[in-house]
Amino acid sequence: MNRKSNKWLRTGLxxxxxxxxxxxxxxxxxxxxxxxxxPAPASQDKNKPAAGNSVTLDDPAGAPVSxxxxxxxxAFLDSPQTDPAKRIQLGEDFVxxxxxxxxxxxxxxxxxxxxxxxxxxxxxEEVGDKELALNPNDVQVLAIMGQTLxxxxxxxxxxxxxxxxxxxxxxxxxxxxxxxxxxxxVVTDEAFAAAKKQTLAMAHGGLGLxxxxxxxxxxxxxxxxxxxxxxxxxxxxxxxxxxxxNTKTSHFDDAVMAYNKCASIAGSMQETCKKGAEEAKKxxxxxxxxxx
Numbered sequence: 001m002n003r004k005s006n007k008w009l010r011t012g013l014x015x016x017x018x019x020x021x022x023x024x025x026x027x028x029x030x031x032x033x034x035x036x037x038x039p040a041p042a043s044q045d046k047n048k049p050a051a052g053n054s055v056t057l058d059d060p061a062g063a064p065v066s067x068x069x070x071x072x073x074x075a076f077l078d079s080p081q082t083d084p085a086k087r088i089q090l091g092e093d094f095v096x097x098x099x100x101x102x103x104x105x106x107x108x109x110x111x112x113x114x115x116x117x118x119x120x121x122x123x124x125e126e127v128g129d130k131e132l133a134l135n136p137n138d139v140q141v142l143a144i145m146g147q148t149l150x151x152x153x154x155x156x157x158x159x160x161x162x163x164x165x166x167x168x169x170x171x172x173x174x175x176x177x178x179x180x181x182x183x184x185x186v187v188t189d190e191a192f193a194a195a196k197k198q199t200l201a202m203a204h205g206g207l208g209l210x211x212x213x214x215x216x217x218x219x220x221x222x223x224x225x226x227x228x229x230x231x232x233x234x235x236x237x238x239x240x241x242x243x244x245x246n247t248k249t250s251h252f253d254d255a256v257m258a259y260n261k262c263a264s265i266a267g268s269m270q271e272t273c274k275k276g277a278e279e280a281k282k283x284x285x286x287x288x289x290x291x292x
Contacts, residue, residue, distance in 0.1 A: 065102070073103050076110070084114040105134045112141045121152045139174045139181065143199045146171030146206030150213055151237070160213070168210045174203035194232050201231035205238040212241055217248040228261070236262045236269040243276050251292065252284035 076090045091111040095104050108131035115124035125148075128141045135141075149167040157163060178199050183192045208223030224242035228234045239262035246255035259280060262273035 069098050069101060069103075072097065073101075073107075076107060081113070081117075084117040087111075087114045088118060105131060105138075108134065109138050109141055112144055116144060116148060121148060124148065137173075137177055139178045139199050139203075142170045142174035142177070143202040143206065146174060147202045147209070148206075150206060150209040153213065164210050164213055167206055171203045171207035171210065174199060175207070178203070197230045197232055201227045201235070201238075204230075205235060205241075208238070208245070209241060212245060217245040220245040221249065221251075224258075228258075234261070234265070236265040236267055236273065239265070240269055240273050240276065243273065243280065247276070247280050247283065250283075250287060250290035252280045252287070252289050254292075255280035256284075 072090075072094050076087070076094055079087045079090050081087065088111060091107050091114065094101070094107055098104070101107075108127050112124055112128040112131060115121075115127060125145065128145050131138055131141050132145075146167050146169075149163050149170075153160060153163060178196050181196065183189065187195075204223045205227040208220040208227060211217070211220035211223065221242065224238050224245060227238045228242060231238070239258050243255045243258035243262065246252070246258060256277050259273045259277035263270050263277065
């Protein structure tokens with residue numbers, strides 16, 4: 001399974017994070033770079049941590065923002081998500097030059113996505129940790145961390161139990177918070193609903209893989225079922241893992257269905273899933289299937 005980790009990282013994640021970011025970016029960043037103080041949700045108790053995916057600022061009043069800082073922030077926002085290397089450079093330059101900026105939470109959140117797109121998992125985790133220190137309720141970062149950390153694991157991963165515990169915590173928190181998020185007025189109902197579904201799909205898929213890594217295949221099945229059911233663009237990796245979990249628990253017909261759905265999605269997982277379906281069919285002829 002470890003040899004497949006790099007393939008899992010590259011499959012499905014770019015499209016997933018791009019879709020989520022499209023809606024969350026509007027919700028999380030001030031729409032106008034000249035906006036000095038993004039308003040908190042009306043129902044928020046000032047004595048409690050901000051709920052949802054709002055930006056957490058160390059100093060809500062904030063120091064005056066210079067024209068150069070505004071320009072740098074706008075350049076970052078305007079940089080294409082399809083060019084993660086450029087976005088990373090702009091983001092790194094921004095936080096280095098303006099380490100106390102009111103905008104750094106949004107920068108950290110976007111950089112988490114860009115590092116993942118660029119295949120830099122360690123940097124993704126580092127900047128993701130910085131964002132969660134500022135904004136513990138950033139559901140996009142929680143879901144990305146929850147899914148990516150167990151996918152990136154291999155035989156050389158130090159302290160794997162700690163990695164899985166962290167991924168489990170991130171995934172569960174994203175699952176808990178995402179349904180409670182208020183829709184910003186500047187985001188359409190369709191975009192917001194799609195982003196919430198994609199976030200939940202990543203979080204459930206990440207939690208399912210945590211269970212698979214621990215050998216808890218029975219517990220993994222409902223998580224993967226949730227993921228592929230609500231995902232607007234189902235990730236073939238999660239279909240593959242659902243097939244694996246069903247095979248391990250002797251639900252061979254369900255395994256064949258999951259593998260076939262994976263094989264129907266164009267990409268690098270097709271041949272692997274076709275083989276998985278064939279193996280599950282053979283097992284069904286020689287072993288007793290477990291009751292549903």
